[in-house]
Amino acid sequence: MEIVILEEAAELGRLAADAIVALLQHRPGAVLGLATGSSPLPVYDELVRRHEAGEVSFAQARAFTLDEYVGLPPGHPEGYRTVIEREFASRVDLPANALHTPDGAAQDIPAACAAYDAAIAAAGGIDLQILGIGTDGHIAFNEPGSSFASRTRIKTLMHQTRVDNARFFDDDLDAVPVHCLTQGLGTIMEARHVVLLATGEGKAEAVQHLVEGPVSAMWPATILQHHPHATILLDEAAAGRLTLAPYFRQSWETKPAWQGL
Template structure:
């Protein structure tokens, strides 16, 4: 494990975007695992800048004072989903499929044809979980997985007590996680109670894991992860 401390969220986004760009250059049809929420947004902005040939750099330099290079070709890049709410209708703006389409696929010029994700609208959720596991294996596995961490230490929607061998499955959201996610909805009552999430065992099969955490609200969770028992 390598721990890298950067001055701000923009610099963290640039660092990870550079790793993704190197991956795509080396393997144009790489499978990139993406996360949702506010934390990874600097990654996606920095990656989109590279795709469109805009100046890139560290921190504030990315606003237009960095170095400009040739556009990054992501036309063969594939994208997969870490988790999905259960029960939100197709097309709901806060379904993670919709969020990823809006925040990742569209800025990168990718279509949903390049996307893999579990179906949270299925009546048989365990079957949807098993099918998604099979799709990931058939796709050759995840080359690089972007992760965030919750204020209580959850990764994906795996709470700290989750088994290291766990696979993609349905999980009940904790009250804390629902409260954390309520900012994306009109009220707490609208936040779903269940999600599909890749398990820790599934996540650990990715060839490269990158976890980004920013802000004082994540400090305790990061300290426990890095320095805890």
Template sequence: MEVIIQPDAESVARVAADVFTDYARRESATLGLATGSTPLAMYLELIRRHRDEGLSFARCRAFLLDEYVGLPRTHEQSYYRFIRDNFTSHIDIPDDDVHSPDGLADDPTAAGLAYDRAIAEAGGVDVQLLGIGTDGHIGFNEPGSSLRSRTRLKTLHPQTIADNARFFGDDESQVPHHVLTQGLGTISDAGHLLLLATGSGKADAVAATVEGPVSALCPASILQFHQHATVIVDEEAGSGLANADYYRYAFENKPAWQHI
């Protein structure tokens, strides 16, 4: 695992955008996209590079991490709509190449299996963007999730519902309580995991992910088992890391030929 500590959230976004730019420039790439507030700055930077520098995503396809159960794609808080409004409608990736779990499926179990098959048939995800919850969840794999889980129905933790209420007029009763989410096993199948975290509120979760034991109680700790995992945090989110000085030293002395 590579841990990169940046001075602020804007720097986190730029470094993360550099990673996604490298993948977009490949002959083809499958991008794993995440929602939430943390990735927004990276998406804005990628949109700027597309607009001002000609960065193209025309040869890419994308898969979302998760989707609320019961919300149509057109709902303003659906994750498909979020990604379209905040990223994919501003670049040149075809709408038909942006995929999300079917939150309206009559059989969520079958929908989860179908989503995993679709990812496999696409050749797998090359780079998977991840945020992290204050309780250490990634995707919507709440504490206690199986470390080998696949895309499936999950019930949201009350803390996650409270955290997401800001997107629903601060009304927790309006937040869907169920989601279809890629499991930790599905996420771990991606070639490269890229986790972003900013702000002091994520410091404990980041420390548990990077330096704590691998445990279902901190789902993000599964990154410790991945062969290519990158964690990019700002100073506040990295404030709980005991080995922070070494992470800074390693990044500053990274060989020029070695990509993130």
């Protein structure tokens, strides 16, 4: 696990975008894992800027999102397919049929979840997965207590997660769905490179557990300590509780340029 601490979210976005652009230059048909939420937005904005400058194309790429609410009507402005289309996919040349999302309106939820994992496998697996982290340490919608072996499935959202997400529903907690479909921790761990972004003091406790705590289902993101290629991008506030922060800064400043991200 590599920890990178920088001053601003925009810097983190540029660094993550560097990794995605380098991947697509090497493999134009790469498979990307896309996350919603506020943390990845600087990444998407930077990728859009580079696409508009002619530096990167997504025309041959494929993308899978992490999760989707259950019960929202198709096209709802806060449905995660709508969000990822609005914030990223519609702003670049990613073909519409190359964007895949869990079907939160499926009549047969277990079958839809199994089909989603099968589609990822059929695409060759995720080459680079963007992640955020919740204040309780969840990644995707794998809430505390989630199995490390879990696959794409339906989950009940914890009250705190719904409170955190109410800002997207005009602060109306009752409007936030109770259930979601989410890639499981086992699914996420199969991605070849995981890039997690966290910003703000509100994420500092979860980041401390992720980086320096024991691996525990109570802090689901800690499973990433076992990932062979996990990159954790933090601003100063999110890194504020890390005992080893000086060492992480030193490691980044002295990292050989040839290693990349």
